[in-house]
Amino acid sequence: MTILAKHAALKQAYDALKESGVDPAHLKFDAILSPTEGVLNGRRTILMGTNNYLGLTFDPDCIESAVDATRSQGTGTTGSRMANGTYMGHSALETALAEFYGRKQCMVFSTGYQANLGVLSSLVGRGDHLMLDADSHASIYDGSRLGQAEVIRFRHNSPDDLYKRLRRLEGAPGDRLIVVEGIYSMLGDTAPLKEIAAVKRETGAYLLVDEAHSMGVLGETGRGLAEAAGVEADVDFIVGTFSKSLGSVGGFCVSDSPDFDIMRIVCRPYMFTASLPPGVVASTLTALHKLQTEPHLRHTLMRNAQRLYDGLQRLGFETGPEPNPIVAVPMPDQETAVIFWKMLIEAGLYLNLAVPPATPNNVRLLRTSISAAHTFAQIDTALDIFAEVGRQLGFFVEGPRRAAGAL
Amino acid sequence: MRQNTQLAVVGGTEAGPNASIRSEISAIFEQVLNRPVSIEDDTDIVEDLGMDSLGVMNFVMAIEDYYDLSIPLDRIAQIQTVADLIRAVQELRSGVPA
Structure with a gap:
């Protein structure tokens, strides 16, 4: 044993x-x-x-920018942004992502997994209700366990089941946060986002969409399923990753929430891990530019x-x-x-x-x-x-x- | 008033406050597993009934539909035996906080 x-x-x-x-x-x-x-x-x-x-892992421009940044700023930040400060690249990448999504705020994380851990455990807490699609990615389930909110699972891609479960919560105090994915990573199916957005509006819940597999893939300009479904205004938080269409590693969350910046001092998976190294940040910025211009x-x-x-x-x-x-x-x-x-x-x-x-x-x-x-x-x-x-x-x-x- | 009445409730011969919920749960088990089951208060839902995680999820969703309630995930994690499940259903129906 x-x-x-x-x-x-x-x-x-x-x-x-x-x-x-x-x-x-x-x-x-x-x-x-x-x-x-x-x-x-x-x-x-x-x-x-x-x-x-998008096949950008060997893109010469992405590689060049990573090499330049590594030469000029070193191989790593050797710590968190709380402890070791924010580099120019971190801010530039957050600004570029916020602009790309037309949002006021952006936070960058060291992986997509950590973005979900951090965002889900910070947005909702004790007394709140987290509504997860049953087929959610492991990072969403793990994020739900890191926080204190009550976690309720609804049937995969079923706005009716989601609605039923939100209706059962009528009168209960606390915020409700619905979490769905743009493209589900195993079967490649998309969320019925229009219908889910309608449920969100009717029940007064917040809506988070994880566009990990749909960023750079869906939508007129590559912003993902929310753009493709025409419901970006209903989506309060978008989470994504750099390790798919952007060809590097890291994660992010964008939002228009006016007090979003408080996340930087409450979100443990952001605060207590080393920030992304300059080379990764630089190639991600270049890849994001390519996603937009190509x-x-x-x-x-x-x-x-x-x-x-x-x-x-x-x-x-x-x-x-x-x-x-x-x-x-x-x-x-x-x-x-x-x-x-x-x-x-x-x-x-x-x-x-x-x-x-x-x-x-x-x-x-x-x-x-x-x-x-x-x-x-x-x-x-x-x-x-x-x-x-x-x-x-x-x-x-x-x-x-x-x-x-x-x- | 519950909307879901298609389940045939079996049993009901046992005495005690839990007997009614237990027989309803038994019928739901049989519907999900598609075979007869015999359950007692100390029946272990995973070990004794041989359910995998998918079976448990389908079963939980059937229970939720039948009683028109949602069982939060942390609550599901605490449920090991039929008695645990009966208690959770009773508490959630009466609005006792999890």
Whole structure:
């Protein structure tokens, strides 16, 4: 018996996965060659599961700005902004993000995860009510536990269930904060934000949208689902991350709340961690500028997403409900999911194996995320690999697919 | 008045103030698990009924619909046995703070 024996059930499931020859927790790249290519187990591999939506991780301008900032300001801030002060870049990035979203205030965090921890634990407290979509990201659940608010979960993407639960709170004191995501990270579906905004207005709740996977992806100017749904005025707080479309690491929250700045002295995940290093801040600023000035990146991204989505459907695979840059293919069972994933990797295609408890409704998914940097040739190669592995695993019987794969 | 009346309430032969809620909960368990279950006050919801986290979530949502209440997450975390669940439902229905 060790102190970690309490995780025996999970360990057993993990060991079973390892015995079948795969270990997603220890997948090790020999090299990363570009936003869309790496070397895995000595083999050149297409990367199609890295959330690198605009493909900016190797952008020469982003790299140059990171190098310049690192040379002039050093590799790190060696502490929090409370202790070691704010660098020029931190302020410039907050100003740029506030301007991009047309908001008065912005706070930058060291990761997107910490942004949710910090914002959720600070906006609501004891006596308040936090209304979470049941399929919320782990950072939202963890943020809800860091604070003292009462946490109520509503059915995924159900404005009716949300309304019902807010109605039950009628007469109870305290603020209500609704939390939804622009694009849900596992299935790639979007929140019904218009309807949720209507519930928010009717019940007097506040609304927070996590645009982690939709920033730079959705909306006329890339501001995300709130922009695409035309309800930005109803959204009180937007949280996002730099580690997806902006190609670096970090998180943020923007708002028009007049007393927003108080967060800087109440928000522990902001106060008690080192601030972002100058190089990261600089490349993020450059990437944000590109997101705004190079809309063709977003158009290419959506065109690529559509090609992969259509291609998988044409092959007979099930896909998510919408052709977004996250395209998830459900697998009939764990064994098939693991073998399929392993065979894709051996054939030179990397994507995510997503299994419970990380997935909603206990589904097993092969989760792809497409990039503006993918070429049509790469997407077609990926589709060919999918087709070949699917064929070998008996997914297709004379053209039209069977409902579920058979081994 | 509850709106949800499609559940067939079973049991009801046991004495005690909890018997009615227990038989309603039993019917909800059977609906969610799609099999007959036998529960006592000390039945462990996860261990004895073999529910995974998804099953628990579906079950909690069914309970919430039936009694027209929301069980906050911290409250769910405290519920281990059927008796814990009955107590939570009773308290939430009577407006006793969590």
